Amino acid sequence: MATETRPVGGVPLKERNVAEQKGAPVLTSSARSRPVSPAAVEADTVQVWPHLVVIEFLAAMIFTIMLVLLGTLVNSPLEGLADADKTPNPSKAPWYFLNLQELLLHMNSALAGVIVPTVALIALAAIPYIDRGSTGLGVWFYNKRGPLVGAFSAVYTTVILCVLIFLDQPTKVVAFKDTFSSWLKGKPDVATEGPLHWLTQLLASWPFGDEPTARGVLVEAIMGWTFPTVVMLTFIVLLVVILKRMFRNPPLNTSEIVIGLFSGFVATYILLTFVGTFMRGPGMQLFPPWDVPPTDYGQIILHMLGLV
């Protein structure tokens, strides 16, 4: 490529990206050779005043108007005065932490409330140091396969999580019974106990001396720590393995795998938040979204959408 003589500003974006994907250092050579001529810069760029300033101004106006309208039409919730003796059922964290509260139902609280989110945040912050490639800068979804990798990952995560949540429903599936009564007929054990709960009970009844505390510790160590950790790691590794098998020609690179994992994270965040907000009723039982008894935000949003 004759990049040597090209002014930086003169390379059209599309062409530049194509060249970059091929690994050609389009910008470096010309940048090294001589300063860019002001004329080239001018031809290739627009002035921030007015081109960007106007967009910013309009966005600010639109959002101010939208927020004033929303604030006029929908009132913030205000319940009764705080009372430390009256625990509401269910007690829910703010909606953006309901994903963690959902995890809390399935594993030890330290794992769900501290370790998993900490690891997730560190992994998030480490993305640029894991995916160190320079291609794909300023391009939506990296390359043609990017959207496919992301979409598959999101669907995979959603399906797996739905199955896992539904499986781990100790006595809580009861709420689903009315909705799926015909399907649940003749499956009382699974319906009322849930397979994972049955496993917990089996462990609890293990002939492990007569010491209930020791038994509790054992059950927690296995069902609260080991089992959930293994499940989480297995499905993450499995995702990578499946992605690598799906996209073999050419083999997936680090950037594409990171797109898969990030999409899985986003899907997890959204799905668990949704389940926590719209599908957990009294006693944190699982309900179908249309049957869940009124709870703070779920109710407000359903109300805003005119569904109740």
Place this chain on the structure above:
Amino acid sequence: MARITSPGGMRGRLLRARAGTQDVWRDVIGSIVRNGWPSSVRGRSLAIMNSVFLHLHPIRTRPDAIRMTYTFGLGGISFFLFLLLTLTGVLLMFYYIPSSTNGLAYQTIKDIQERQPFGYLLRNMHRWGAHGMVITVFLHMCRVFYTGSFRAPRQFNWVVGVVLLVLTFLLSFTGYLLPWDQLAIWAITVGTNMIGSTPPPVLGDFIHFLLVGDFTVSQNALIRFYTLHVIGLPLLLTIFLAVHFWRIRKDGFSRGLTFTSRISDSGDANLSAGARAAGRSRE
């Protein structure tokens, strides 16, 4: 400035007075906005350069970099919501009293809603704006990721962004307690218990006590959350925002390059290109 001197008498005096006023007016405006309405290329450049608020922008940019379907304006919208939250928050602070005694905090919220002019609107805008900011910050993170904008030389700015995401969560979380209603204290109870489960239990209990200042969510928690919400966290967020914006300004918008840094770097033209080359050699 050519003064009008010809007509005499009263009319002349009036005209001179008017011209004098116009002169003073022009001086006042001119001292604030140095370059008048930016109607030339040079004027538009000066408008950006000479304004403390606007000079956060580069003077020129590639049109691709600011296309709506590229950025969706999410970072800017998040920042705008932060400003709006600061404004509505300050106004709310005039009325709100962070005291659990006789449910004063709760009572002042009720007063804001029912007795202050536009009080309900103020509180609603603050609350919905806060939820909006959590959403736009999260979406902004997704946009930056999916456009590869975390790549060299912007790695550290991505980390700063993750810190800003956490601070946004914390700001929203601390504000959640302030209405001092059932929704508030129980949400914070659930949340702080979650944080308090940090292993080992000794550490977890310590963190819980540090946050709540008591064994349950009470007055101590209210004043801690209030202080963090109105000053501690906003200060921290502002510092990280400054770094975030500064880095964008220095590294340029992720699609297309800014040229100002190149001009000032004379010779070793384009930082990002250099860093890219470095990145490529590592691969």
